Amino acid sequence: MCNNINYNNVLFKMQHLLAVDNFLALHSYNTACYAVSFTNLLLETGAVTEKELSPGYSEDLMFMSAFLHDVGKLYVPDVVLYKDGHLTDCEWDMVKLHVTEGQKHLESLFANGSCSRVKGMLFGAVVQHHERWDGYGYVCGLRGKDISLVARIISVVDCYDAMTSLRPYGARRTHDEALEELNRVSGSQLDPFLVDVFLDGVKTEKIILKAQS
Numbered sequence: 001m002c003n004n005i006n007y008n009n010v011l012f013k014m015q016h017l018l019a020v021d022n023f024l025a026l027h028s029y030n031t032a033c034y035a036v037s038f039t040n041l042l043l044e045t046g047a048v049t050e051k052e053l054s055p056g057y058s059e060d061l062m063f064m065s066a067f068l069h070d071v072g073k074l075y076v077p078d079v080v081l082y083k084d085g086h087l088t089d090c091e092w093d094m095v096k097l098h099v100t101e102g103q104k105h106l107e108s109l110f111a112n113g114s115c116s117r118v119k120g121m122l123f124g125a126v127v128q129h130h131e132r133w134d135g136y137g138y139v140c141g142l143r144g145k146d147i148s149l150v151a152r153i154i155s156v157v158d159c160y161d162a163m164t165s166l167r168p169y170g171a172r173r174t175h176d177e178a179l180e181e182l183n184r185v186s187g188s189q190l191d192p193f194l195v196d197v198f199l200d201g202v203k204t205e206k207i208i209l210k211a212q213s
């Protein structure tokens, strides 16, 4: 049985995130909606099973995990996070730290007890969402299926939303441009099987995306 205190802590953190950073909150919300829609398609078509996703998988947990994937960005100064222009190596390192800051934050949320059902998925999402299929991501340089399935799913929708969302920096891409880019990084940055299912789901309108024209 899940520890209610931990569960409530997670919900409280989601509320906090919504209140303090509009850009991050919107990206987190979109990523969570897309992750749920994409995962439901993967489950419905038998491409993945709940057991492969996580013991005790639920749609709510997927939503929470995707919603909090970038929670560590709350600890990166806005002047760096939303800088309009090229990041220095030092600034880039600060952005990358959002993964370990997010991990530390989750550890504090679960400090008073453990709930493996909630914890496993949340940690997978927060700690591994910048790993790459080819092993050149961060923080650990995990490769292929060594990266949790939850993190690989979130990476696909995270990339899509990051490209198509309004941000204080960088150019916003159109829906079609973003799909083209997902195709381009399939097999290097992203799990090629998941990208194929995602693109097909979008084409057949089984996955609905806000930026879709």
Ligand SMILES: [Fe+2]
Residues within 6 Å of the ligand: 069, 070, 098, 129, 130
């Ligand atoms: Fe991130």
